[in-house]
Amino acid sequence: MIRGSQSYSLLGWIISFIIICSIFVLLRFWSSRIQKRKFYADDFLVLLAHIAMIAMAGVTIWGIVNGLGNPATELSIDEFKVMAQVLVGASVTWTVSTTVVKMAVLWLYTRIFDVVIFRRIAYGLIGVCACYGVAFEIVFITRCNPVSQEWDPVPWGSCKDPKETQLASNSINLVLDVAIVVLPMIPLWSLQMALTKKLVITGMFGFGFATVAVMLYRVYVTVHANPDPALALADVGLLSFIELWLGIIVACVPTTAPVFRTYVKPTLFKALSQFCGYSRKTISNPIETTGGSGKASGGRSGHHHNFRSNRDYAELSIASTFDSRRSSDISLVPPSGAKTRTHCGPGGVVGSPGLQGGVYVEQQFHVQELGNNNRIR
Structure with missing residues (x-):
């Protein structure tokens, strides 16, 4: 049963950002429908990352129901066992989501920038991310021998210190995040493009620095972990979620322009026009022609068919x-x-x-x- 303010706070964060991330994923696929384009590899990778994040949320909510977010002194033996299972399940699903969302962003880069050396670097980083994901999936699953040692111990079993594996994972993850954020800046600023557009696009890609900041703070929290294992798990878990949420949003934002251009911008323009008392004048010829919708001036309008x-x-x-x-x-x-x-x-x-x-x-x-x-x- 859910109890404690930290448990409710963690649950609120999870539910809120599942909704927000789901909206961004839907906007991404809605944009692809507007463009009538095929689905690319990065679309499927973002969807997979979102599904893995939801799976991690399910595991975490199961932990919250069993006391996650409360001091260890208030947990029963059975709840302690659940905490150990949550640690394994959350680590596995987090690794899948963070790896795949990085690969999605890099794959998107290869579609945006048509520079040979840039694309080779991006594909190389995709390979590094894939190796990172496979390696740490094995590390997290085999941290205990047998895997169930923490919640169903046997005399000959053993477990490694979870702090060591988390620090190694977070450090490599941090380096990959920095590389992914910095990578598009050089080709972007070499393009013949208006300064304002460069600043907007830089800000859009630079939003990934928020993920880097979260990872830095997560490394700090891991090193200076709360001595209470149950509370430490809740703290690290929230930071892990924030990294995934920001990663999914960053991966989706560059692809949502068609929705905003087609629906949001005209709506805002109409609202501002009404508020300011401005009426849009047509640009086309006042003589009604095929291709214009103005009224005829000085004569009957021409006939229009099938448009x-x-x-x-x-x-x-x-x-x-x-x-x-x-x-x-x-x-x-x-x-x-x-x-x-x-x-x-x-x-x-x-x-x-x-x-x-x-x-x-x-x-x-x-x-x-x-x-x-x-x-x-």
Whole structure:
């Protein structure tokens, strides 16, 4: 039964961040759906890391129900046995999650940066992470001989000091985290890109330094562990969770731009426009044409077939037509004297939420009345 303020606090952290991380994972896959792209290896790796984190949460909640977060003097013998089992289960699931989320971030790098030497380094680090994960899975599982020695001891059994294995794991993990955060900075700042964009992207990737800070503090807590083993397990467990939560969020943030660009940004723009009393003016030609949604000026509008229009953009199909002969109220110069300016953009552009796929076109026609030099835009 759950008891004690620290137990409830740990439970609150776990439930809150399971929800937050799940939202980011869903946004990641929602973005891939908007882009209509295939799933990449880093998508599956993030999903696996999330599942392993949830498994670790389940093991930890089982420990909380059995007294995790309370002083050892308040635990029964059976609850002590559960603590030993929680230590093994949480170590195994944490190793899977932290290893896989690192590999996901590195795999994402290989898709973002098309530099040969950079990609080789990223693939090399993926291999190092995989070796780290396999090695420490074996270390954590075989810390006791037999594995059940801590909760079901036998006379010939033995266990290693858990602090040694945790320090070794945390130290290597810290080095890998620093390498992963620093790796994209050099190719990023060598790109021909606006300074503001570089700063934004640097901040996005640099968010991984928060994970490094957590790992540094975790090493400190491991060295200066609480003498009470039950309380020490709760302290280290929370820091382990924070590292995983931040890692999953960092891995998902760079992939969620399509959702924010397609849905969040237009909504914010609309809200700010209403608040400030600003009304957006259309850019397209006021003469209604294929590719524009403005009202006709000086004549009947042309006919549009088989396309969906939204504000300044229209999704064109092969059968889209425009019959200029129906605009008889304005006499036009021969086609050789007309000028057309066309702007194209990919599906899901800002200003046309809900329209995905295809190519969106805005056209500006420069026409001239017969006998008059004034131009109508």
